[in-house]
Amino acid sequence: MKKNSTKPSESHLVPKQLTPTRLQEYGVGIFNAALTKSALKKALKKKQITVDGHIASTATFIKGAETINIYVPEAVGPKKKLILPLDVLFEDDYLAVIHKPAGILVSGNRFKTIANALIQNIKPSQHPDAARPQPVHRLDYATTGILLVGKTNSSIRALxxxxxxxxxxxxxxxxxxxxxxxxxxxxxEIEGKKSQSNYTVCQSVISERFGKLNLVELEPKTGRRHQLRIHLSSIGNPILGDKTYGIENLILKGKGLYLHAYSLKFTHPFTNENLHLKDELPQRFKKIFV
Structure with missing residues (x-):
């Protein structure tokens, strides 16, 4: 089946490949219009990507020398500008790390998202494959903390x-x-997939309302949706402020979810620098645990 003759939004010529690779793996980060794996899958599902003129799918393999095109409809109407200052914790020409505030989506169909706010907060990369800054993982709407952002096509793929x-x-x-x-x-198991989280209690205080409150360090070994919230609730220790997985008569309303992404530790994929980046605990944590 051939794609119609409308002009592609972006084109990519595949260099020589040693082994065939699925398009849904190879194509991550090659198009500004679909930088992440999830965005690429959506474009494939909508039949917006062709390989050598044929509509591609998640089953398409790339062998080398193909021309990959993406056809994304132009946005209609005036574009609003999102004003949302973000704290930048680290930045170089490849990637950035920012603080995600509570009560905002990382990405999605809404106007107010971290993804839409990045362009005004992150410096453009000077590399030839510079891309629109893009989050490379997710944090829940109510979670605060450290978020990793790619600034070039190659860094988005690598991360x-x-x-x-x-x-x-x-x-x-x-x-x-x-x-x-x-x-x-x-x-x-969460949604049929194995999940693991390790925890250490750092400090505990007696609470008149809740009996005991604990400051807990968490290390997720897998990345399932709502994993930490589900796991802590499953052992009878829900996170303070969790309206979804909390205990009904112990829901703390109006104060948000007390879950904070504190640190990321990794080797920089391009400079080989060992990075250990932190986003200090919010003030509301410190009010409980001095």
């Missing part, structure tokens, strides 16, 4: 691959409710 290969260590802090063992690991 996505590092997440897939578990070459980045992520640490979180949460405030949980109830008595807990000093440390442990939680292993379960």
């Amino acid at each position: 996505n691959k590092m997440f897939e290969n578990k070459e980045l260590n992520k640490n979180y802090y949460a405030i949980t409710i109830g008595e807990m063992e000093s440390k442990g690991e939680i292993i379960s």
